[in-house]
Amino acid sequence: MMNDIVVPSIRIEVACSRGFDKAEQSCLVYQHVHDILEERETIPMGTTFTIPVPFVLQVEVCTNIDQYMERSKLQFNIYVLQESPSVAETLNHGKEEVEISQHMLLPSMELHGLWESLIYEEGIKDSMLSFAESSMLFARKGVDTNLITCNRLALFHGPPGTGKTSLCKAIAQKLAIRLNVEYRHSHLVEINSHSLFSRWFSESGKLVQKVFSEIVGLLEDKHSLVCVLVDEVESIAYARDRISSNEPSDSIRVVNAVLTQLDRLRHFPNVFILATTNITDSIDVAFLDRADFVQYIGHPTERAIYEIYRTALHNLQAIGIVEKEGKSNRRLSASTVDGIPSYEDATEPGRASCTTLDILLQIVKLSAGQSGRTLRKVPFLAHALFVKKETDSMLNFLTAMRQAIRKVQHDKHLLEKDHSSVEAISAGISSL
Numbered sequence: 001m002m003n004d005i006v007v008p009s010i011r012i013e014v015a016c017s018r019g020f021d022k023a024e025q026s027c028l029v030y031q032h033v034h035d036i037l038e039e040r041e042t043i044p045m046g047t048t049f050t051i052p053v054p055f056v057l058q059v060e061v062c063t064n065i066d067q068y069m070e071r072s073k074l075q076f077n078i079y080v081l082q083e084s085p086s087v088a089e090t091l092n093h094g095k096e097e098v099e100i101s102q103h104m105l106l107p108s109m110e111l112h113g114l115w116e117s118l119i120y121e122e123g124i125k126d127s128m129l130s131f132a133e134s135s136m137l138f139a140r141k142g143v144d145t146n147l148i149t150c151n152r153l154a155l156f157h158g159p160p161g162t163g164k165t166s167l168c169k170a171i172a173q174k175l176a177i178r179l180n181v182e183y184r185h186s187h188l189v190e191i192n193s194h195s196l197f198s199r200w201f202s203e204s205g206k207l208v209q210k211v212f213s214e215i216v217g218l219l220e221d222k223h224s225l226v227c228v229l230v231d232e233v234e235s236i237a238y239a240r241d242r243i244s245s246n247e248p249s250d251s252i253r254v255v256n257a258v259l260t261q262l263d264r265l266r267h268f269p270n271v272f273i274l275a276t277t278n279i280t281d282s283i284d285v286a287f288l289d290r291a292d293f294v295q296y297i298g299h300p301t302e303r304a305i306y307e308i309y310r311t312a313l314h315n316l317q318a319i320g321i322v323e324k325e326g327k328s329n330r331r332l333s334a335s336t337v338d339g340i341p342s343y344e345d346a347t348e349p350g351r352a353s354c355t356t357l358d359i360l361l362q363i364v365k366l367s368a369g370q371s372g373r374t375l376r377k378v379p380f381l382a383h384a385l386f387v388k389k390e391t392d393s394m395l396n397f398l399t400a401m402r403q404a405i406r407k408v409q410h411d412k413h414l415l416e417k418d419h420s421s422v423e424a425i426s427a428g429i430s431s432l
């Protein structure tokens with residue numbers, strides 16, 4: 001109940017592995033965290049650290065802390081990460097096995113760190129999480145749905161590789177962490193939309209039934225939170241009016257079946273539905289209408305690109321593939337913990353000159369317009385194609401990254417040219 005009242009407290013999330021004893025060790029956790037928070041005046045939201053308590057993997061500060069904040073107002077979410085891998089649900093069709101969904105227990109070890117790894121403009125991730133938290137609260141409190149619509153359905157759309165699927169999973173994980181007092185168990189069911197839209201149209205109805213019956217089975221336990229991820233929803237919920245008359249009417253039936261089933265899920269207060277798509281204009285209006293939160297996820301901005309590269313380079317330094325910067329650059333890294341300054345410090349007009357930083361900023365500019373997925377590949381491509389040895393200096397590695405991003409752009413350009421010539425040829429053929 002306490003969790004439902006909004007108090008200006010500092011939220012602390014503590015990730016533990018199996019073996020952590022809440023009753024025995026919680027006090028020790030509180031002490032360590034208090035001590036660390038007392039030491040520092042300001043702590044930005046998202047800061048993580050470790051404490052010497054057995055089975056505690058990470059402590060995350062989930063509130064921006066300034067010097068005036070009372071450190072006694074800590075709200076702890078201590079959770080144990082589930083280690084069991086996700087299980088695929090399959091349906092047999094003759095000799096073939098169709099994988100229709102993936103089921104995972106939350107919070108999952110597999111998804112640990114995903115939330116922090118996703119970088120968007122400030123505030124976006126948090127507003128999405130508050131949306132999810134508010135809608136779960138409304139449902140728990142039994143809001144009159146005739147007066148206030150709250151479907152607990154969020155839709156993320158945008159170009160490929162911008163982290164939509166990852167973000168949905170990360171939100172589900174966060175919800176499970178934050179609601180671990182309200183719900184004893186949490187599940188993530190990922191629906192494989194493509195497989196539902198079976199080649200054997202007559203089977204599709206059965207597949208839809210099976211997937212949703214299983215979800216309902218989980219939801220019937222009111223102590224369970226169930227997050228449902230309908231990935232690439234366009235393959236099932238594409239606009240009925242776009243289905244041409246020569247397509248089998250079965251496909252329309254599938255779309256209807258999905259919508260009916262979604263309506264059925266909404267009656268359960270313990271469900272949260274997340275959907276992703278690359279295309280918004282061909283999504284069924286009835287589906288769009290049901291979503292009470294539609295968020296566009298685009299390509300990263302320069303600040304986000306910088307941060308994506310900074311975290312990647314930091315990791316490469318930690319494992320020794322990129323050498324740690326020598327003393328000569330210390331003066332630049334005074335304000336940072338990991339040697340590569342923050343974006344603000346790096347772009348400050350008066351900063352001291354530094355070749356590595358200049359190249360990094362140049363790479364950031366060159367990377368504009370690429371998806372997060374491509375950016376995360378650049379350090380690997382740089383190593384595989386241009387570094388080719390176990391360890392190299394930051395300067396050489398960055399130079400290799402610059403070559404890699406140029407290659408990525410060049411390849412993309414060739415592909416686009418190829419694509420347009422194929423289109424031109426097929427247009428020529430069809431006009432014959």
Ligand SMILES: Nc1ncnc2c1ncn2[C@@H]1O[C@H](COP(=O)(O)OP(=O)(O)OP(=O)(O)O)[C@@H](O)[C@H]1O
Binds near residue numbers: 120163167308
């Ligand atoms: N803004 C970002 N910050 C950090 N990593 C990102 C970002 N965007 C994408 N990525 C990384 O790119 C990879 C692909 O992400 P994901 O599969 O979630 O994208 P998607 O939008 O679902 O793509 P698709 O539309 O092709 O399904 C992930 O490893 C993810 O971590």
Ligand SMILES: [Mg+2]
Binds near residue numbers: 164165231232276
């Ligand atoms: Mg995806």
